[in-house]
Amino acid sequence: MPACYQGELTIQRGKIVSVAESKGGVTLIIDGKRKEIPDAWVLPGLVDAHAHVVGLGIACREGYLYGANSKQECIERILQANIYRDGWIVARGWNQELWSPALFPTRWDLDEYFPDTPVVLFRVDGHAVWVNTKVLNIASITQSTPDPVGGAILRNSDGEPTGILIDAAADLVTEYIPRLSLTEIEHAIIQALFLCSQAGLTEIHDMDVLPEDLPIFTRLAEEGKLPCRVLSWVRGQHYEWRDHGILPTVGEFHRVVGVKFFADGALGSRGAALLEPYSDEPSNSGLLLLTKEELVERFKCVIEDGFSSIAVHAIGDRAVRVVLDAFESLHTLYPSLDDIRFRIEHSQIVHPDDIRRYASLGAIASVQPIHCISDAQMAEQRLGARVHNSYRWRSFLEHGVLLCAGSDFPVESYNPLLGIEAFCRRVPTARQESWQPQECISIVDAVDAYTINAHRAADMSYRRGRIAPGMDADITILDRNIYACPLEELSQARTLATVVGGKLYEHA
Numbered sequence: 001m002p003a004c005y006q007g008e009l010t011i012q013r014g015k016i017v018s019v020a021e022s023k024g025g026v027t028l029i030i031d032g033k034r035k036e037i038p039d040a041w042v043l044p045g046l047v048d049a050h051a052h053v054v055g056l057g058i059a060c061r062e063g064y065l066y067g068a069n070s071k072q073e074c075i076e077r078i079l080q081a082n083i084y085r086d087g088w089i090v091a092r093g094w095n096q097e098l099w100s101p102a103l104f105p106t107r108w109d110l111d112e113y114f115p116d117t118p119v120v121l122f123r124v125d126g127h128a129v130w131v132n133t134k135v136l137n138i139a140s141i142t143q144s145t146p147d148p149v150g151g152a153i154l155r156n157s158d159g160e161p162t163g164i165l166i167d168a169a170a171d172l173v174t175e176y177i178p179r180l181s182l183t184e185i186e187h188a189i190i191q192a193l194f195l196c197s198q199a200g201l202t203e204i205h206d207m208d209v210l211p212e213d214l215p216i217f218t219r220l221a222e223e224g225k226l227p228c229r230v231l232s233w234v235r236g237q238h239y240e241w242r243d244h245g246i247l248p249t250v251g252e253f254h255r256v257v258g259v260k261f262f263a264d265g266a267l268g269s270r271g272a273a274l275l276e277p278y279s280d281e282p283s284n285s286g287l288l289l290l291t292k293e294e295l296v297e298r299f300k301c302v303i304e305d306g307f308s309s310i311a312v313h314a315i316g317d318r319a320v321r322v323v324l325d326a327f328e329s330l331h332t333l334y335p336s337l338d339d340i341r342f343r344i345e346h347s348q349i350v351h352p353d354d355i356r357r358y359a360s361l362g363a364i365a366s367v368q369p370i371h372c373i374s375d376a377q378m379a380e381q382r383l384g385a386r387v388h389n390s391y392r393w394r395s396f397l398e399h400g401v402l403l404c405a406g407s408d409f410p411v412e413s414y415n416p417l418l419g420i421e422a423f424c425r426r427v428p429t430a431r432q433e434s435w436q437p438q439e440c441i442s443i444v445d446a447v448d449a450y451t452i453n454a455h456r457a458a459d460m461s462y463r464r465g466r467i468a469p470g471m472d473a474d475i476t477i478l479d480r481n482i483y484a485c486p487l488e489e490l491s492q493a494r495t496l497a498t499v500v501g502g503k504l505y506e507h508a
């Protein structure tokens, strides 16, 4: 059966019972009820293999700085939105790379308008915050506060903090931000997952989930309120999962499958750990957040606790190498690790020597193709000649590495078709030509990364990722055959419906 086809699908009790190909559209027979969808095509349900569900829900509420073209525009949007969280202004989405000049803003820009209200503004990638003086005072950050390990407090020529806190330094203030209420988080989750469902997603691999949010997912799943399946990788950087006694759980619509760590920061804020210094800041080669030994200690605990997956954020080539070294030590400690899915989230800059190590260590490259087309210009500045080593999708496939894909929403759009098009074309925003076209992949490989490979990366491919009798009825129904349409039309495909565990969601 081709991966995208028209015909009749019989579904019973959440499973596909039979499939028959025919022309014209899609007929679903779900537990005896017939539903005709003309001019439609079916695909195995699309998976976002790296995303932040609560983050998307919160971004719907607070993400009004996305796409702002200047710091003045950010301030105007804040004044207009007039949204508070317990007396604080919390917003997200700013990106100084869109401004001219592309310089970090300062606390003084905010103080003029907000002398007394604490203001915390997250950068688009979540790896830096822009705060006002009020927040620095609340967090007691002064000229004499040292940079925390794995973080940077940006300072002016007099050594005064400017109000930009990178990676671990951001944690110094985020702990003071009031939490959303349980009901607000529940709304955020449902709102986010309905957006995902409309975009054709049937399953989300939710990364760096707070232990306290897990019971909300479990309850919503039990109440049948999740329109997409959610697999959780719980936060583990500071052993949070152990502090909360989180163990793996099973369930049809929500499972806790793994633990998530960070080896470095992001490229935009120059927090990604590089083997050689940044081309546009020769004194800096990024921040390694955990050493190899610290990673191994954590991995041992994850394995002891019976989880089936370890996911580590690594963007820079130095971080990727350290994570691979840690996986390698683990292989020597434990003779058989076949049951553990090792995932390197982002895998953006990978030294040629390390690509083949992914395959030999069984590491999975979990990538976000859309980052490549949004960040190409910034990556050129940060990396210089090393851009050849970035976003190496075809190289991964040629070396037999398992490649799965996601969007990292809310950092990027949750629309999986944008990612599929980026995989095939690699045409950066506002450009016409393919960027590093030698790393483009085929539509078949691109869809596999969003379906069967994503399930392999969660050890669920025995049940999902193919449309065949006996498989879970997780299906995405589109208005065109994306295997046959021109590549530049891929992202225009519309989702007409999704089916998750045999439950139909109509989106047309």
Ligand SMILES: [Zn+2]
Binding pocket: 050, 051, 052, 207, 408
């Ligand atoms: Zn992420």
